[in-house]
Amino acid sequence: MLNATRVTGSGQSARNAVNWPAPPPQVAPAATLPTPPVLPRIKVLHVITRFVAGAGGNTLLSAEGMDPERYEVWIAGVPGGDLWDRARAAGLRTVEIPGFRHTLTPMDLLVLWRLARLIRRERFTVVHTHSGKGGFLGRAAARLCRTPVVVHTFHGFSFHPYMSRRRRMAYRWLERATRRFTHGFLAVAPRVAEEAVEERLAPPGHVHVVPSAVDLGHIPERFDPVARRVLGVPREKALIGTVGRLDYQKAPWDFIRMAAAIRAVRPDTAFVVIGDGPLEDEARRLAAELDVDITFTGYRPDAAWLVAGLDVFVMTSLYEGLGRALTEALATGRPVVTTAVNGVPDLVEHGATGLLVPPADPEREAQAVGWLLDHPREAAEMGRQGRRRVRTSFDPQAMCAAVDACYRDLLGLPPLPGPSAIGPSRTQGAASGP
Template sequence: MSGPRVATVITRLQAGAGIVALRGAEALAARGYQVTIIAGSGDRLLDQAGVEVVREPALRAPIAPRDDLVALHRLTGLFTRRPFDVVHTHSAKAGAIGRIAAHRAGVPRIVHTYHGFPFHEFQPLLRRQAYVRIERRLGRITDIALCVGTGVSVEAIRRGLLPPERIRTIAVPVGAEVLPPSPQARPRARRALRLPDSALVVGAVGRLSYQKAPEHFIAAMTALHRPDVVGVWVGDGELAARVQALARAAHPDTRIVLAGERADVPALLPAFDVFALPSRYEGLPVAIVEAMAAGVPVVATAVNAVPDVVRPGETGLLVPPQRPDLLATAIAYLLDRPGEAARLAHAARAQVGARYGAGALADALEAAYQLTPTTADHEESPCA
């Protein structure tokens, strides 16, 4: 007898949200579920996926009314033709279009994962309020919301996006390839990034986007005034040209390497002496947990669910967002105190165990997919 049929819908199968969606889908497939990933983009991960893939090019991240209506029509038709038991959406755009399409098609179970939110404190108030209202209406047709990290769950409850009993917290899955670190991992990673063995390296992983604040990473590297330190950013995105210009214009003593999009991120993490992420807002970044698993001390901004794993002075250091000066101070503190950095890294790695494995994620997904009635209002469309 074949297992439950699940459609995993995501705008871009890339970065942290894409990794969580893909690892969850593959873990469920290993348990006998029939999983189909539906995504607008993300060729690298889509090509690697061990499950059925459906590409929907109209599913794009920017607000584009014509493409959005096309994507809604096509997904509604797909969910009507194919008898999925569960539609599980990820990301804001796919979360809206996918949930409405599943509701219209009468899919028995609708699940959404909040990796973060489309609203944040750096938006104009009216836009932020509009996004909150949209998410509340979508919550009426959502059976279960899975929130990546406690901070995200708390915010979902505080904003009233769904009733509290339909909100659950999950962790990000760490790739098995980063556990455990080996003595050869560091020199191999340095060679892959073409970095000298003797350099001190501060690394970051993420999209070159407003959310991740790569310009603050460059500002922090400049504020260090350390020609012996190399800053490395792994990732690509819409701000690539601007970040490249900032890197070229940085002080001559500031050494910045923009490594671009890479398929081997877990293998590159051991190259770093410090992992630094200056995000303005987040869910719980996969890269932070993987850096911890690789034994790299972490400095990050105190936003959303990041404090779930980065506990100040215990498993890493936290700084306020939009303060590259304080980010630089925290980085220098760890670079100048290797014993303290090792202590934090050891404590951080110790917490990355069963909770951050693909098996734990699969357990959480199976619990969320249980096809039993909830109090979700499936009678009223969020478009009404």
């Protein structure tokens, strides 16, 4: 089970060596007391590249869940995406920065200047960065403005084996260069934390693992026949599906080749792809070439609910910090087949909460899906165990409490008393700058 815990470390923060006394009880009802002064709130700026899907959803839940009496939270990032309106509706301050892109461009110097101007004007106490490019631009801007506390979350990595060597080296160098500007590091999974240390993106003993939570309130706990009817597939036919942006990372062509291999031996199987993206037209052409009938729904805001209508969920990503759609599928009790990349094996234990396969191997993916269809009892038990893991370890309140504990520790504030103080373990030391 994933817990909010430190990967490595030693020693203990002197400021937490003794317990700060809890406040005494009030001696009179609050309504009868004189009006107290308004205490200043801690201003936090989240800087993220694309404010969409996995990392964006995690960032939004982190920002929404902070106590508004103690925190004033802002989010800045690449313009566009479906989460900006939701953030504004939640009362968060938002800044869509013109010229900000998810890849390196000459405009980045202007973006850096705009970020620094925002940070200097608003005088943030904490700058919390996310994603590769948002991470090094946000941390560089915070350094220029001498921001007191800088935190970075590893959702995954901006470099991966499938990009050119030159680009991979450039992104790795930029992340390493901004490591010394960072006071605290978080990671969404133990293997992601381990890789960050191995790649020298964070020093040993300074990474907290905080599982990337999902909003469980709108996700069914088991198969939903209404979702199945919306997907238009009769219950007696096996339905295999995936959710995600149709881009290079998600490898939609592998899902289609897997579907073709399954249809060759199970012609009555149905397939659905939920999501859109730049490779949608290419994916449709490949499905037509391989003569496999796949339903492409396009973008669906209710994707997390529709997953409850699947018999098997498949994720074919080439790289993935943890996989938000995967976590949501497990929350519905769906049997899953997923590539064993980055932090995914921390969530999916082969044969217990799902099946793992190598990336870029449609034949192995088809064999794994076929095994689940041939063993419905074992598949259902894997789904139940996966649901139990997600619903006990990926609660947004626990994630926000862990983030709050990180901020408080770096600011020298004592932990909150009681259950609300849930956060990264202090048994092996407190986070601090390198």
